[in-house]
Amino acid sequence: MQVVKELDYVPNLVAQRLSTGRTLTIAVIVPFFTTPSVTERLSGVVRTLAKSEYDLVIHNIEEPEQRTDCFRTIPRQERVDGALIISISPTDEEVPLLAEAGVPIVLIDMHHPALGMLHQVAVDDIAGGKLVTDYLIKLGHTKIGIVSDPIDNPFGFTASRDRAFGYRWALEAAGIPYRPEYYENSYGRQEARESARKLLTLPERPTAIFASSDMQAVGVLEAARQLGLRIPQDLSVVGYDDVEIADILGLTTMRQMLYESGQRGVELLLETLENPETEPVYEVLPTELVIRNTTAPPS
């Protein structure tokens, strides 16, 4: 020990890894990590993992091909001890690949029929979408538009689709007919602005719009402003996620536990790493409607 200090000796990590077979590294696969909601989840991952002995290598997915690449190569090569996948759904062919990769994998913000093979930390987006729509209906709205991510997307995002499903469910339960012209598909703020403009220039325009994310809600708000509509008197807007911008703008939104989803994902992964016999867990995190200043009864 004396000599260790004298020579300032530090064990070589790579040799340790080869010898023990543990890489002490975890991979996280995230789509578009600059998106505030994704960053927040990632933050839960990073901060929780920082307390452990594991390193975190990050793989950002912005092209569909990157996704496939990742799913194929990451869990192999014995380069990581485990992986977290955020918001991206593996295809049916990819699931067995992942499950048989030999390392524990946790799906965050994603539920997949491959239950019993992978840990999953999900959110009930159908219930979330229904809750939002129920609230708007309770306020007295019947002409409710929705701006959602494209249902068929190359990344396998499912959150928006589920929220839209909840929306239709709520409508049906209230006996309000579903109007296809009130349904718009688009990604992100800019596109949502265009979608909202279409919605708001309809002959019989909606009195409320449910946006599938807070950033999309911002786009809706901008379109409304451009058209001279007052919020919330002329138009109610609800977002989803409750990221900081929602608080800043006073946006009514559905809060989900973004940070906690990352945290919980890491906890599950670390547990499984310690005890490989751990049964795969399927957890659903709660959501909560946060009412601010962008919603009111229709005038």
Next chain:
Amino acid sequence: MQVVKELDYVPNLVAQRLSTGRTLTIAVIVPFFTTPSVTERLSGVVRTLAKSEYDLVIHNIEEPEQRTDCFRTIPRQERVDGALIISISPTDEEVPLLAEAGVPIVLIDMHHPALGMLHQVAVDDIAGGKLVTDYLIKLGHTKIGIVSDPIDNPFGFTASRDRAFGYRWALEAAGIPYRPEYYENSYGRQEARESARKLLTLPERPTAIFASSDMQAVGVLEAARQLGLRIPQDLSVVGYDDVEIADILGLTTMRQMLYESGQRGVELLLETLENPETEPVYEVLPTELVIRNTTAPPS
């Protein structure tokens, strides 16, 4: 090759690393990576590095001790081939440690007297601060407040200090006396709101406030709204960074090349990795004043 495919053989990365001495891994050290401006820089790093063969391991710093830990352990243990350090200044004792770690290191958003030892991709924050203040002065303001990060902070951030320096320089150049009561220290949005409240309830309140980041500017805007001040008639506000929120709120701000700083940092690192003889580079990225709706002549 036939057999390779038949057996579905994949080389073991860890063994490769031990054998070649290359880890094919790069570390990035970032403070508070959920901050939008930091995420944007990180995005430049991630996307540029994705094209290379290197993995990225991320170390988030939220406590001063983590910083010291990182600087000591990361470049040792032969666990990474290089490192990027974002916005955090090494102390004078830490610089030699880093430089002698044997791996190339690039400082992003940071200039350090240890020139000639490390690559640096910096921004001229003094000039930026001066430009903002000059603009306010040109509009006719003489009572100009400033909300800045604490100058002495445990992380070694220097950007805010430099911007404040530029502010004083501009004042001096215009012959406007510096008033200490117009200078407030605080981190982030919430604290900035309190700082702005102090400034705006002064007997002779400022007619313009220069915030050291866009998030701090949001806090200033909120304080102004709470006090019933109209923007920009009663108060001009300027931010710094030009993150998305600035665009959304129509905030006048100083744009810096966040994404590009990360990109350039990675490029420099990769070049040095290929050719270790590369001379350390000191680059300064440009800034640009983006005028929107939160600034006007004093009424």
Next chain:
DNA sequence: CTGTTAGCGCTTTCAT
């Protein structure tokens, strides 16, 4: 040009 072997730096097992 193909085939063999030493060695990367550690852990772990086995013998002393």
Next chain:
DNA sequence: ATGAAAGCGCTAACAG
């Protein structure tokens, strides 16, 4: 208890 040696899976240098 302490010490020697085998082996993790690859690369690179070497000999055939």
